[in-house]
Amino acid sequence: MSKLVIVGTVAFDAIETPFGKTDKILGGAGTFIGLAASNFQVDSAIVSIVGGDFPQTYLDLLKERNIDVSGIEIVEDGKTFFWSGKYHNDMNSRDTLATELNVLEHFNPVVPEIYKDAEVVMLGNLHPSVQMSVLKQMNKKPKLVVLDTMNFWMDCALEELHKTIKHIDVITINDEEARQLTGEYSLVVAARKIHEMGPKYVVIKKGEHGALLFHDDNVFYAPALPLEEVFDPTGAGDTFAGGFTGYLAKTEDFSFENMKNAVIHGSALASFCVEKFGTERMLNLDSEEVQRRLRQFQQLTQFDIELT
Amino acid sequence: MSKLVIVGTVAFDAIETPFGKTDKILGGAGTFIGLAASNFQVDSAIVSIVGGDFPQTYLDLLKERNIDVSGIEIVEDGKTFFWSGKYHNDMNSRDTLATELNVLEHFNPVVPEIYKDAEVVMLGNLHPSVQMSVLKQMNKKPKLVVLDTMNFWMDCALEELHKTIKHIDVITINDEEARQLTGEYSLVVAARKIHEMGPKYVVIKKGEHGALLFHDDNVFYAPALPLEEVFDPTGAGDTFAGGFTGYLAKTEDFSFENMKNAVIHGSALASFCVEKFGTERMLNLDSEEVQRRLRQFQQLTQFDIELT
16 A cells, blocks of 8 residues: 655634634644545555644544544644634635644654655645655655645745755646746646646646646646535645545556546545535545546546547 | 528627737627538528628638528628727736627628528527527527527616527526626526526536536536637637537537537637637638547546546
């Protein structure tokens, strides 16, 4: 079974949408990535940091899904990273109400010894130097390194970001961020410029408009499932990345053709994530539901034109 | 061979984009629909109106593509409909610089006698009462009626629009228009409400994000081909509609499964349309190029996941 190292926040979120609001609930990129990847037979570990206020029950939820949590440092006298946001009516934009870094401010990720030979590494959205420090701890070069990032790091740690993405295979990024990183409006041109920065594969996430996968001159477009309502978009991008990476770690086939399947798996899992607040839907998801959703994606996208 | 009646403007356009500007060139919804449909073996006729200033060479261009132009009324002492627009840098928004209705102001479409039994009717974007008057002239109920419309008619002829769309099978409409027509943000909910207004099939065009086809609880999502640059978006929506309808007229299979193929053909043709100013690319397009583009759409969207 492939080993998958995930680095990313394990955190508290408080979310407000037109449908309601939550108290502090389980959140964080590492959490969403881990939960998504747990739908595949992989041996995964989350590397993260939490405070003494983080409930053991949350760690148990992860453990129950066969996620190794020994790499989650617990700072007993510290407080867990907290993010609070409010979504607007169209669900495509949001205001950040609070960001309390807390223990995250002094996060030095430590990859557990037995995961230092992992085949696949997923670097969730964090300071690019933190992401790099995880890569440096690996004993041997992973077969695949996937990195997610965001505009915040382009604003305040661009140089470090450029350094880190030289060493990765796949970057996942949203459309606006791809434009910001390259100064190009056309996503095709933006993807090419990002290729030149290092990543052989570029995944551009477009929210309700789906996701694009670029590799050399090849491109694949996975739509998002059109939904009656998006209840809470929090974690959808991380869930996508976790599904994408988890599928690749399981199949150990890192070809472009198989990455297409990985993008579809990521999209399918993300379509569940938005159905409830936070991690709720991902914690209550069985494999039959996933298979049914994948079938929906087939019907949504597959056609049968005979070409001469 | 199926007969296809197309009603829509045949016009002059003057276009400005970040890449340059044109003088008055051939344009109009009827023109783009007709040119797109001419890629399929159908017996099509455009019903429209032009002024004495409309060059015979333009009519000849249509005739060369086996489009019957006997239904294009020529008002010798009138002027042809003229539209002028300027696209912004992102190509997703534009300003209308001039709209001169001219002969279009008193347009009473007359369907040529031999086309009154056409199997398929494509009602291009026009006043909904003009669209309805074409339908009323048909001797027998067409097997398929497709209608395109725009927000302008929702603002100033909503009642007539509601009357007309009761009698059609497929509506093509863009995402913002679907939201305006229904007051619903979710396109899934909007499509359902439009179903209830009459059309059994709802096609929602999302520009660079592709197109959605809805029928009952079924949905199909055709992406747009990601392009390095969009040179001129004018006519892309009409080209999509013409390719969609032309393919259905040729195959005479109006099932949801075949409509998926029709959406792909429409998307493929629209991806050519935006490569040059106005109709230029559509006038220089051979069937091999179309086949190659369709193959690109297969590679863009088709994947191979084995489901249990």
